Amino acid sequence: MSFDAVAQQPKLLYLLQTIAAFAAVVCLILLALHRRPVRRRSAALILLTPALLLLMAGLLLPALRTVLLSFTDRGGEAWAGWDNYRWLLTDPRALVALRNTVAWAVLVPLTATAVGLLYAAAVVRSRFRAFALSLLLMPMAISFVGAGVIWKFVYAYRPAQDGQIGLLNQLVVAFGGEPRQWLADSPWNVLFLIVAMVWTQAGFAAVLLAGAIRAVPAELIEAARLDGACARQVFWRITMPSIRPTLTVVVLAQAIGAFKAFDIVKTMTGGQFDTDVIAHDMYDQAFRYGETGHGAALAVLLFVLVTPFVAHQVRARRGRG
Template identity: 60%
Template sequence: MDFDFAAEQPKLIQLGLGVVAFLAFVGLMLLVLDRAPMRQKARLHAAILLAPAVLLLSIGLLVPAIRTTLLSFMSGDSATFVGLDNYGWMFTQPEALLTLRNTLVWVVLVPLLVTSVGLLYAVLVDRTRFEAIAKSLVFLPMAISFVGAGIIWKFVYAYRQSGEDQIGLLNQLVVWLGGEPVQWLQEPPLNTVFLIVVMVWIQAGFATVVLSAAIKGIPQEIVEAARLDGAGPMQMFFRVTLPAIRPAVVVVLVTQSIGTLKLFDIVRTMTGGQFDTSVIAVEMYNNAFRYGETGKGAALAVFLFVLVTPIIIYQIRNLRRAR
């Protein structure tokens, strides 16, 4: 394919002007900083360096957040002010209440399961001969995107009618054991649990690595003193290990809670939110971009932001206490 220089010339000129403007801006910043009085240099230096980041954050986060909040009080076509009607729909209509219930189930189960599986695995493989290999295996799913994991597990749960060759691993095991194939992703409410399994499979490696590092940070003097006092394995875990790694456990729980609230990819890929599996992010996308209900989609987005904010504040406070 030949490159049409004449057609692309205006774009190249614009690109060149953009680069020149950026370099000129950087040069002007350095010049101002160099000639500023010594007492004002530190504050001026911070202000100039922070200004681009603040500007970009305002454009990328603040302005969309304000616009989304305003849209949440408008009708689907954004032409009529409807007040709190969209929020009323969220807490009164059965389909919206089902979405909120599913999200609650995800937020309760996923952090607990991920943290429990990661902690159990970290304790079991700690200081074993094949620790590095074991951690690598459990961490491998983290390298797969949520969409990729959803496609993989969709094949695991795949269903074909009785008498046909099963391509789904789970249904093939059921058939081998003499049972009938099941439509795993179409049977509420268990289908939500099967989707949660995918999330736990992906995130357990993250929890394992974080908690394993915390376990290795426990002073050996404390461990040896507990053993000399006659502490058994269970007492060691609940009275020494768990209290010592509490900050790491909190980090994992908080991180998983935030990630679960924003969950979209797995549900969208595997069920599309059908069969009573929808969550807030999926329903927000469907209303805003598929059904033309911009106001309802915006209301769900605002509600999601409200849910995430307290968790973030809690984590920030924990970090400040740790410092």
Template identity: 75%
Template structure:
């Protein structure tokens, strides 16, 4: 279908008008600060005003609208009270999504941090550190959708009499086993999705933790070695306590990201076979099944779960300063 310039012209003009208005507001604020004396609080408020306006229009108002929709029926117009929240904690499908999300939130941050820490400890002082980190960072260059497709082929299943195209089943058959439908067998299929998520995120943890390990004062390490500490004791009692703030940042970032897990589930199983998570269930309810109220209620639940983690992260960063 050819691109219709005439049909898109009103949208482009509307976009340009919005950008022009925003630029004009910023320019007026800068001119006001430049020409007239301003107190520190007034100047700060004026400089923050454009960002606050965008946050209000793009985050606060939609959030309040979502909260209001969570108390309505499937059409988003009639009042339903707490029915959507009761459904969330009584419906078997919704409970499965909650359970799987809990599994993700527990396993993914722990595995990503553990694997990233071990990898960082192995390469932090190596001559080939740059190459090693480049290798582990390669999965992060792939989108979550791409990672899901890659691992879907890894877990691909064919009948026993057919040639296996999935890497895992090829290995199983090569060692005399029978091919399995890895993404169908519940509850193990949830763990196989977790493996894909860990594969994509380990590089993030490894890079941050490598920098933290290299920043540990050499004097502490040398002093521990002179006192007779083994490499394992040095790692456990010197290195890990010294990089605790970075470990906390990695864990909290992974927790927040895991709550929003969607792409890998969508591309690998589409939430079928007992692999549903809250973020994917929210999408299905709101856009696939037309249950606007239920989708909004799941969105509110995600916000309630993520907000304390973000607040704790902000508080920890302020305390570190």
């Protein structure tokens, strides 16, 4: 037996013991409730307790530890105060990552939602609606890493005297232009990365918005047409107000996903050429450069940026309920 296999045995044994202990606790709770009935609310609280404990152990405690690490030095041992946050607001690379993250959070949800909305409005009344929506939804079945690899080939560059393997440069050369290094040309390369994200997410927006458009009461549309409203007026004055809750949820979901962008950046540029984002820089600082405090500070900043969007989404869902 190899050394690695021997080293993995204690971890596997610990995992099995944890699962067995959790199963035993759940069985004891169910047995206690079966023998002594309690009120519905009390029973619900008791049944939720194991899950809440797991959430606390898996989410709350690591989050608190990350906050503490953000105030420590490189090794995560000595107290550094606000030094990591000062670095975050003054370091050129960190500022580039923050700028790019804001660009992603603004452009991805707006563009993906706009493309999805226009596409949904165009095909929602078609006989081939399901097929048309499935075409736009297909890229969502591809992982972000796969999408990054695909679009990296689309933007691939070779010198003018060599044959082009990138689709975009091939089109440029075919029309008499010179090939360009699209992913190395800052700041436009950030937009080229965003295109890959929009390509994967537009289908999600189109499917949800198509369902919302179909749910608009036909009586409202018919009444507007009888009043002399044209198709454009019906869309902007009847359809859009009716689908606004779904539109809000789609935009918020896209924005949250954009804040967490990592795979596409890692696959296509590795954060080079001023394309870094907070999620990727956080990984590099903590695991590539060993700057635990810097990585933790970036993680806290990302959490702060995402929290308002998550809170608004939860509030929107409660309003719909």
